[in-house]
Amino acid sequence: QVQLVQSGAEVKRPGASVKVSCKASGYSFTRYYIHWVRQAPGQGIEWMGMINPSAGGTSYAQKLQGRLTMTRDTSTRTVYMELSSLRSDDTAVYYCASHSGNYYDAFDIWGQGTMVTVSS
């Protein structure tokens, strides 16, 4: 079964860091980029960045440069998204997403989402 499974919800203090994992199964993990997007409560979808699971190369949204780090572990087919210097407006559901190759490069594989709450 093709799926991305994310780690569980997190509650963090302002200024802390959070690291969310996304484990792939059922498809060729190293073939397609894995992307991260987030959705603040009641808001739209914001693209954060992407990682090449094969070579490890990354591209990040400009507004998150300097706070965002994406890494991968090919042995466990897992990618990680770490966001540092957390602020209250980082409170959101974070999703990883990828493509199977069947539908151009549209995101047809999604994780279940991870709620990250930033609160003092």
Add this chain to the structure above:
Amino acid sequence: QSVLTQPPSVSGAPGQRVTISCTGSSSNIGAGYDVHWYQQLPGTAPKLLIYGDSNRPSGVPDRFSGSKSGTSASLAITGLQAEDEAEYYCQSYVSSLSGSLVVFGGGTKVTVL
């Protein structure tokens, strides 16, 4: 402020046709990049609805259709059903020094009256 502009909401009675616009610019949709559409039900991850401007993945009903012209794209739902009440997002790309980056519209809430 999203790079792609969508109306915040549209509504229609069951059986009617509704359309959702997605307006971009010459640096994204107008540059020839594909437009994809997603449906998001409350509390769930987005689901791919239309890919490559006008193609439906397997399992998506044919009452959903997509089109693109110039710097804009549209999603049409014909024969609106209660289960279509959801949030809809368009997605495309913009070129940058590090390659093509992903951009989303702000989302459109479809209400079935």
